[in-house]
Amino acid sequence: MAFMLYPYLIYSPIILTFLYICYKHKNWSSSMPKNWPVLGMTPSLLWNFGSANEYVTDILRHNGGTFMFKGPWFSNTDMLITSDPANFRYISSTNFHNYPKGPHSREIFDVLGDGIFNCDSTLWELHRKTTISLFKNVGFLKVVEKTMWNNMEKKLMPVLDFKSKQGSKMDLQEIFQRLTFDSIISLLLAYDPETLSIDFPYNAFENAFTKSEEALFNRYFLPKFFWKLLNRLHIGNEKYLSEASKLSDKLLYKFIKANREKEATTTDNVEKEQVGDLCLLRGFMKEYKDQTGSFGDHDKFIKDTLFSLMVAGRDTTSSALTSFFYLLAKNPLAEGKIREEIHEKFGMKEGQKWKSFGSEDLEKLVYLQGALYETLRLFSPLPANQKISLQTDTLPSGHQVRKNSKIILHPYAMGHMETIWGDDCLEFKPERWISDKGGINYVPSYKFTAFHAGRRSCIGKEFSLIQMKIVAATMIYNYDIEVVEGYPRTQNASVFVQLKYGLMVKLNRRNEGNLN
Template sequence: MLPAVLQNAHQLHDYATAVLNECGGTYEFKGPWFANMNMLATCDPANIHHIMSKNFSNYPKGPEFKKIFDILGDGIFSSDSELWELHRKTTMSLMNHAKFHQVLEKIIWDKIENGLLPVLDHFNKMGNEINLQEIFQRFTFDSSCKLVLDYDPCSLSIDLPYIPCEKAFNDATKALLHRHMLPESVWKLQKWLGIATEKKLAKAWEAFDQFIYPCIPLKEEQSNGTKVQDEDFSLLTGFLKAYKGKRSASGDERDFMRDTLLALIFAGRDTTSTTLTWFFWLIALNPRVEIKILEEIQTNFHDKEDKTCRFFNAEESRKLVYLHGALCETLRLFPPVALEHKSPVRPDILPSGHCIPQNTKIILFFYSTGRMERIWGKDSLEFKPERWISKHGGIKHEPSFKFPAFNAGPRTCIGKEMSFVQMKMVAATMIYNYHVQLVEGQSVSPSDSIIIQMKHGLKVKLSKRHA
């Protein structure tokens, strides 16, 4: 079966969806005998529910995940059991801190005011087209770094500076998908030879290290309090205190902090920027949705008298239910984390009837779950924010195993709420102030990457709504 996968490597997510659709949602993949590639692919909500929630303890990420995602070290994404519990508990308690949401809102607001709008204004004045995906990636990179490292690299500025760490994310996520498609021996050989996507991954690794290590205060700086102050809440300060003395597998405390912080920047950067990019593409193709979002904004908030630039804070954007539905609909069709790994510790039988021996590689195709006709109805491929609006006018709850964009069960995304705050503040501000028009003739498709960005970016032209 490997040749078919390689032939469709450029459109892996759609290929998998077509195959899974034909097979009722679950498919046993057989690779060459030497390649350690046999796996079970599924997008069936009953299987997802079973694996992610009901029988969670039998499905750790496992050594396979750690091998492929070695760049993430001992961070939350690749850890299991006690280490995962420690990361989860610590991160959640920091994000539940009374000041966290205040700090988050200020960071987003500042980045919109001093980064996003000046850059959009500049391109608008010049009449140039822009790559909206790149703008959002820079936006979320800066805001994630400020939130996690207490340092804003200002990659979102008019001259769009080259910052190796910012670009490294794209190379890393692409290489990580290739590791899923190639026999282990092949990507390991490429790594050893330093060629192909493995070469880029090694460079990305270097760029992450060079960027993150200098942000971690040395022991002496921590103890004399030059960087770590009690009165100011910051995630970095919180993690430094919580993980004092904690070492990574390499035996180094700073390595453990590096892994912890990198995971959070990874979590925040690509997921949110990718969702915003697909969202603006979808509303450009569905002008009636754009009109409804504008109407919702106008019904809830009065125009400013001088009609100059208007921003929306977290509290205001919470009122925008239809906009929330449109973002959920975007995440249903384009979940940024399109697939997830699992491996049973003990043999199991899935609700679909498949018997799976211990250590079977299981890939959950979240991208396909969001597109199945038998799950979402005949209009499953249409962009309809209305399907998210309940009879009472609020957001309709869909179980996470049917809508797994934020994962399901005990490993559900910790940043779900904050990502909606961020996306709604950005989307409402942009839609109120600008009309986004697609540049004609561009081809838009999901990239071959672990995060489904747009392969060639999204080229748009902007026009101001209020002169």
Template sequence: MAILEYPQIFLLPLFSFLFLCLWRRSHIRPQRTSLIPINWPLIGMLPRVLREANRIHEFATEVLRESGGTFIIKGPWFSNVEMVVTGDPANVHHILSKNFSNYPKGPEFNKIFDILGDGIFNADKVLWETQRRTTMSLVNHSKFQKFSERTSWNKVKRGLIPILQHATEKGLEVDLQGLFERLTYDSVCILVLGHDPASLSIDLPHIPSEKAFGEAEEAVLYRHVLPESIWKLQKWLDIGKEKKLTKAWKAFDHFLAHCIAMKREELIKRKAQSAQNDHQEEEDLEDADLLTPFLEAYKGMSGESGNCDKFLRDALLSLVFAGRDTTSAALTWFFWLLSTNPLLETKIRKEIKANMTINPDNDKYWRLFDIDVLNKLVYLHGALCESLRLFPPVPLQHKAPLEPDILPSGHRISKNMKTVISFYSMGRMESIWGKDCLEFKPERWISDQGGIKHVPSYKFVAFNAGPRSCLGKDMSFTQMKIVAAAIVHHYHVEVVQGHPISLSNSVVLHMKHGLKVRVTKT
């Protein structure tokens, strides 16, 4: 009688037993020729997804190749989870451009990326349009562009080069990825917040807000894979990846609140001063950070964020996130690819030398490259594009339709169905890039006339596509060229023998173990 009255008591053990049996079977059965996961009764494709969780980007690529570019992942029956994963350029063009209004970030995206609040990455409609319009007007301003170029040069000259020179003289190994992360973090904090954390120095100081990015990004990726109920339980219990995410959240909030408070005090003092600075042009460049105009633009604003301080926190964190990790990841993979292709490194070095101008104030370690010279480095630009194709800093994009839709591939998508675009997989599809898609070929990007070929954004998706395409694309290329030209001209980078190279489990495509290298003078 008790069994009939409380059957649910026995359901969980029954399903657990069935899950373990199927899990064991999936491990001991003979190797299948198909890479597409089995859709098991009750538990769906969860066993295979969990088994591949530590190589999720490679797994998605294998499945998309076999399935023709689009695949539907089915979760356990009790989770009611279905996810569309695609790498088909026609689908990408449809989702990100043609039917853009039907694919906002949506509530599911906001749950997964809740740490970014109402910033430009999460925002939709009026809030997104306001932030994008404001940011675009600031980023495209000539004063800000000059400020950005000068900031990058100064960080390379005063921060990166001394560290590399020290490593060269002492014969030390350095983690190039770590140095790039510090360089881009310092740079973007100066540009966005008007504050230099000074993390890029020989003693490599521990900066909690700088280190928090990696932990936050790893936790966010796992939220894409795990059912919402599981990661929410981890968050409630304050364990696992969610515990690290909470710690990172606190570090971001503390740092941003400090920067905003300092900027407010600075503006108050400035208004109290009546005398003009003799070096007004220099001061203008130093005041070209984005926090100052954001403070003015959103003073007293009470939108979806509820108050101005929270809005500023969310908007600024999104911009710091965009500028710190994407560029550092791109540079890391670029130098790894270059280390495996020494002939291409030589070709880039010759191009730099042929177009180089000498700065009359140069010292024995430094020669400044003019921005016009950087624009002439076509082969370097092509090599950076090729690196971004193979290792896009943001390897996936998450969408959810407002209304049911049919993709160009013929796949039906229901309302609010999680839709993931695998940018990483797209760079490895023969159907998009040809049989040599896995080769590192800068020539792929150079036209017969010697310029850079135009490739549609829905095919080359490193900077997203459609209305949400990256606002800082040109600025990112300039910074990458500045760093790459300085290092390649002065040093030869060699990866430490035996150092493991693998993808990190993160929403930003870092190297899991960093990039340990030795540098020698050229």
């Protein structure tokens, strides 16, 4: 506990005193945190910081799905947290224009600059229209599939085979983070950073990523002057945030410059449009050739655009895959059903070499998709989403919202609510997603919110599902996966769902040979 609170306690002796007093006199796991004079509810949150998502879920469960968190006086950290589907629909769809990201969110995620996840209004509309257009390009979808199968054959499978032959344990979370990092960089820049290989090479950028995301999470609850001071002094996780920002700038500006020079010297239009040379950098530079964003800098606008997609492309998919294989290891019957489905739908016989399949073939794996959706329900990769109210309003739950109020939509908590999913909401049941006709049950996006809802719904949903299906089907067909006991499933205090100690597993090879 002291280790988790250390970064705060060394600067906050008053909070330390309160924690000690309340440790003696109060149960800090209470579903109704005490609102202390001056400090608000912060001591309760810090005491449960190592399990923040579960703690917030418990609070919401016992308070009708919506709760007002009170921060320290004069810190401007009060926030209304909700898991109510009606509120979610109202904020993300019905009254969308009253609930933008807002300047506070923009300050917290300042490293994203003018990226799509950090802007509102006209700039956001431009990003969304342009990005959807590029994502739906037939050539780009082909590149997504080609990139993933290439990474499976030349990276993931050799690493897993090597570890399984050694009989050694491995951290699947780190493997998935490296895999998705390599994949998104390839799609953005047509460049392979090669962080996933048998020798697990050190990569400064990759290393700084996770810690920087912990810093962003801390910013939600720390007074602005405090985290800005930490950032200026390069103390704690803020130093990793600065490091990640500098490294991303160096990498992305390098490729922006190189692409501009290549465009200037290439006159063959056919060569420019080759599918094999298609990457998002080229597409964005073409579409945004006259855009300078709010900073009046074209290159920075392109860099912010790419960096936002890099963060989302790495962490959402790796988080979902990590949770998926954890749940599958604990539910062997579901794993067996997925393997049977692969044999049946693809005509694969036991012992037959695995081969690559297209996205249309992968759509046949309905039970697998149900298992992935069930994972996303229980462990939404992005557990919380902040909004701000432009005008005074009343939510469907009856809660009053003042102008400039901070509101936290909590998909993680929504996935654990009996009132939404029934008494078996904590069980892993892919069957809940399968219709009587054998297809996927439709569930409204304001109830199943892993891909958000309304106008800000996830534009990368299609190819993120393709990536997850490719990895999941390949691994399940080829390996038996056993989670190593002794590693607690403690989550990092991060803007993404990540395991503090990783997901340590051992693999046993089922079928010889790689992809063919």
